[in-house]
Amino acid sequence: MQLLNGKETAKAILDSLEIDVAQRAASGKKVPHLAAILVGNNGASETYVASKVKTCSEIGFISTLIQFEEDVTEIKLLEKIEALNEDMDVDGILVQLPLPAHISEKKVIESIDPAKDVDGFHPINIGKMTLGEKDAFISATPYGIMLLLEHYKIETKGKHAVVIGRSHIVGRPMSILLSNNSNPGNCTVTLCHSKTTNLKEICLQADIIVAAIGIPEFVKADMVKEGAVVIDVGITRIKDASKKSGHRLVGDVDFTNVAPKTSYITPVPGGVGPMTIAALMKNTFKACDNRN
Known part of the structure; x- marks a missing residue:
């Protein structure tokens, strides 16, 4: 069993980007200039955005953080996005999700200029990704996973990949990327979800499992065949009296029992999370390079 170290891989990507930025300057x-919009005071969202802003600073990007109160109107938020669309100095725009219930995430995502949609959520970018077009901005978490597979030279051609979870942010794009005629890629993909009846049997056929169902330690050892590659997208804080903090972070995979059966597995934390930020930075650099 070998760990797919997202922290080390992300650092290598970010170090390379830092050199590219310095050469541009x-x-x-x-x-590159990334504008991030944060609505409300969701603790997890604040942490994610702070990490993105910090990374921008570390590699020489410019970043702008725009914060709105929880009760900001949808119209005001859309007006701000339109202003950022028209601002020639801004290369990438991201709106941290989730948004308050009174704001349509669909409207917000579709209001972002696809050329600045570094989160890769706009329907135009999803369509381009599905077609395998090179200028698509790919959703950061699936893109980060593909970069991790590439870094470790994981053989994917002809392999059976099982993706657990069908969200538009991770599961669906992940299934498309793994099936594309690319490297990594060229997998035969089964997309599973909460309504899949024979999930254990399907997982036992998998050479590669991507767990993105959002249920702590959902994937058990009896669902994984010997030598499988396991990518754990989930991260949940659970109570643990043995820890000084009173809690610990776990993924969607029962790591302790699954890891010994695998050839490669991502840890939580330190696996997919850092790769998501690295992928976002690559998208932002690409957006800047495309425009200038």
Whole structure:
């Protein structure tokens, strides 16, 4: 069993981006500028956005954090996005999800200029990704997973990949990317979800499992065949009296019991999470490079 170390892989990607940004600056070109919008005071969202802003600073990007109160109107939020669309200095726009119930996430996502949609959620970018077009912005978590597989030279061609979870953010794009005629890719993919009746039997056929169902330690050892590659997308804080903090972070995979059966597995934390931020930064650099 070998750990797929997302922290180390992300650092290698970010170090490379830092050099690319410095070269752009030295040649008189503009450096990437990411605008992040945060609505309300969701603790997890605040942590995620702070990490993205910090990473921008570390690799030489410019970042702008725009914060709104929980009760901001949908119209005001859409007006701000439109202003960022028109701002030629801004290369990438992300709106941290989830949004308050009175704001339509669909409207917000579709209001972002696809050329600045570095989160890869706009229908135009999803369509381009499905078609395998090179100029698509790919949703950061699936993109990060593909970069991790590439970094470790995981053989995917002809393999059976099982994706557990069908969200538009992770599961669906992950299934498409793994099935695309690319490297990594060229898998035969089974997309499973909460209504799949014979999930255990399907998982036991998998050479690669991507767990993105959002249920702590859902994937058990008896669902994984010997030598499988397991990618754990989930992260949940659960109570643990043995820890000084009173809690610990776990993924969607029962790591302790599953890991010994695998050839490769991502840890939680330190696996997919850092790769998501690295992928977002790659998208933002690409958006800047495309425009300038």
